Amino acid sequence: MSKSVYVSKAAAGATVAVAALALLAVIGLVIFHHIRIQECPLPLSPTVMMSTTPAPTEYPPSLYMRLPGDLIPESYKIYLQTHLHTKLDNLDDQNYNFTGNCTVKFKCVNATNTIYIHSQQLNLNLIGVTDEHGKEMPVHHVNLTEDERDFVVIELVDTLIVDGLYYLSLEFQGECYDIGGLSVRRYTADIKDKRYLASTQLESTVARRVFPCFDEPAMKAVFDFTIIHRKGSTALSNMPQKAQMEIDIDGEKWSITEFYPTIKSSTYILSFVVFDFDSKETNHGRYTLKTWARPEVIAAGYADYAHSVTSDILHFFEEYCGINYPLSKLDQVALPEFGANAMENWGLITYAERTLTYNAAMSSLIEKELTASVIAHELAHQWFGNLVTMKWWNDLWLKEGFATYLSYLALDKVEPNMKDLIIVREVQRMLDSESRGESQPVAQKEEEVQSSVDIALMYSPIVYSKGAALLRMLSESLAQNVFQRGLQTYLKMYQYDSVGAQDLWVHLQRAVDNSSVHIPVAAVMETWTQQVGYPLITINTMSGEVSQKHFRLQPDSGHNLTWQVPIRVMKSGSEDIAFDLLSVEGPESKPLYRSDDSEWILANVNYTGYYRVNYDPENWGKLIQQLETDHQKIPVLSRAQLIDDAFYLARTKYVNITLALNTIKHLLKDTEFIPWDTATRNLKYLLLMLDRSEAYGPIQIKETQQENSLNKFSVEECLERVQNNINWVKENKQTVLQWFQTERTHGNSKA
């Protein structure tokens, strides 16, 4: 599934210029009025609590909510009839019910006489259980009312034998829901035309609302769907259509659409839709790509951008993963009134219409980026999630962390220079969030994620954004090509299967062992995925001492945690990057961290590590000096990191606020987006704090409390205020004014 928080490059670009003025004003204010923002209260984000459904004592807690695992599904044959009318004038005549039957073939791996299968809010009727020769298995007791685990229970007279194959057939009837499962949605084509569509959203645990099934991600099977729908409507599913017929049922005309059986798939990525949409189609040889939307959307060309960008992104993933997209078709569907941003159903990806469509005349650059990045995220899932699936939801990050991380690599191919935006959108966002409220680890223990509620709580920014940040750290520490080689063997080994994090570590370790790098992958990564938060690395360049400590904004709220920290270090005057793995709390002394007289040391080169760094004041001074004389000697992402770290260290009193402000003084010469965006965000916070502070008397900028309020200043007003405060601005007035005006028009332009 996709998440929906995005920062805009273009919008941030517009505020950058305004922030340039604010920045000067702030430097002036702070220097002249000695504001002590340290005294301001810190906003705390609410604590995230994990809730786990307590298991009754007679069950082993780790098994209670789960399928026993005695029976493994191999294939399903499903007939499903949707009763909706896709065109209808009177809402009251609509039929939201669906009916069908399901025959599941399963293998017994542990002798048992009880079948547990998932079902939720379905009316069921048992057709029968047979062995592989078609012999009826007598039933001792049936309870087709689902319990709190969504299980229905069928007890047989005889015990199912190990390695035996059996068939269970059930009839079902269900109702469509607004969210989750099978939904019927109404939309309007124009004022008088009322239309309806049916679509599914089955992640994480609601396939069981559509048909009875073994609804766990590791219970992969082959699914053979036949959809019966009203004549005139179109039915799509994960696989291409195999056959279509028309029949009469009770005097009404229906279409029967049969699909090819899926390849081995989890239940949560199954999907079908029934609608009357149009599509744009391109044959790419091995697969046919279709982008579906309301006919007027297709006619207007609003799906064209999505359609054109998809094959490039898909091609990137085929190369990156070393495995071709395994299906012969990919349908992408733009659904009006769709709650989630998008869902990666195998071969039938569903998107919110507003996400998939792009209209060059009306939409902004940001919306275009959003379209491409959501497509990249969902396409990454076709490998990470669909082909290789996490065994259980506690390792959700194995699909969401990868899809988030890899979407930036893919995006870089279609919209240049997008890769580094991961810093702003994921890394800094999580560094901020984890330094505030209580957090949770990226990976949970399997037994802690039991009920559907536990599973729903897994979908947090921790899993998406921190997961992505950690994978980026690992990839850059191993070298990207080593990381990629490890991923390729991992995908090949576990395709059509399911995995735990250990399986990933083993394959990455093999790639590492066959390279010049030496890193114990599992030992390092488990300190990051299984612990909350992140460390502050403190380096004393005089003594060469280095140490780590859990970083929190609230003093003394950190836990006693130690990470294995990959640190890349560079020194002034050299292009060489040294690598160190800090695995103790410290301080420990290493020559690597000692500097000579005028030499500066920069740790966490290119901002690849998920942590902050503090230095002795001398080294900070030398780094700031370098920024002012020739900022390009420090890599662009490291410039952003110095700014962000300095401001957060100032907020926690590790460094003086003047030092933090000095890290942004060079920005008038720096034209890169990411350092600017970092400075803007930190300044917004500072202005907010200044405005609350009593010391903030002489210059009242009331509007700063509102988001984007900086835009309300006139250039002259702003400059006047700045001028009154600091001579430096006077000297640069022309430049600032010019830059402000050109940047603002550029930033606001629609493209």
Ligand SMILES: *[C@@H]1O[C@H](CO)[C@@H](O)[C@H](O)[C@H]1NC(C)=O
């Ligand atoms: C839909 O199903 C419900 C029970 O699930 C039933 O009461 C209702 O009559 C059905 N509606 C139609 C139109 O079939």
Ligand SMILES: *[C@@H]1O[C@H](CO)[C@@H](O)[C@H](O)[C@H]1NC(C)=O
């Ligand atoms: C399931 O429904 C289809 C269509 O109504 C029917 O042809 C088929 O025989 C049914 N299967 C079972 C096992 O009842």
Ligand SMILES: *[C@@H]1O[C@H](CO)[C@@H](O)[C@H](O)[C@H]1NC(C)=O
């Ligand atoms: C089979 O079931 C028994 C009883 O529930 C259990 O003790 C045993 O571990 C199971 N074996 C396997 C291979 O799942």
Ligand SMILES: *[C@@H]1O[C@H](CO)[C@@H](O)[C@H](O)[C@H]1NC(C)=O
């Ligand atoms: C069937 O299961 C439900 C839910 O566990 C339970 O409430 C009900 O008593 C059971 N009915 C019978 C006849 O066992």
Ligand SMILES: *[C@@H]1O[C@H](CO)[C@@H](O)[C@H](O)[C@H]1NC(C)=O
């Ligand atoms: C080991 O690395 C070399 C290149 O460094 C590569 O050609 C080879 O395929 C790798 N072997 C394995 C098993 O990854």
Ligand SMILES: *[C@@H]1O[C@H](CO)[C@@H](O)[C@H](O)[C@H]1NC(C)=O
């Ligand atoms: C932190 O934990 C380590 C090992 O568990 C222990 O040796 C050390 O004393 C602890 N430090 C603090 C400050 O509690």
Ligand SMILES: *[C@@H]1O[C@H](CO)[C@@H](O)[C@H](O)[C@H]1NC(C)=O
């Ligand atoms: C840092 O990033 C730049 C730009 O992406 C890249 O050219 C350079 O090789 C990177 N340096 C290291 C040490 O990764």
Ligand SMILES: *[C@@H]1O[C@H](CO)[C@@H](O)[C@H](O)[C@H]1NC(C)=O
């Ligand atoms: C911060 O540094 C400035 C200038 O070096 C100094 O005047 C000020 O007292 C320092 N503030 C704190 C809180 O240490």
Ligand SMILES: [Zn+2]
């Ligand atoms: Zn996702």
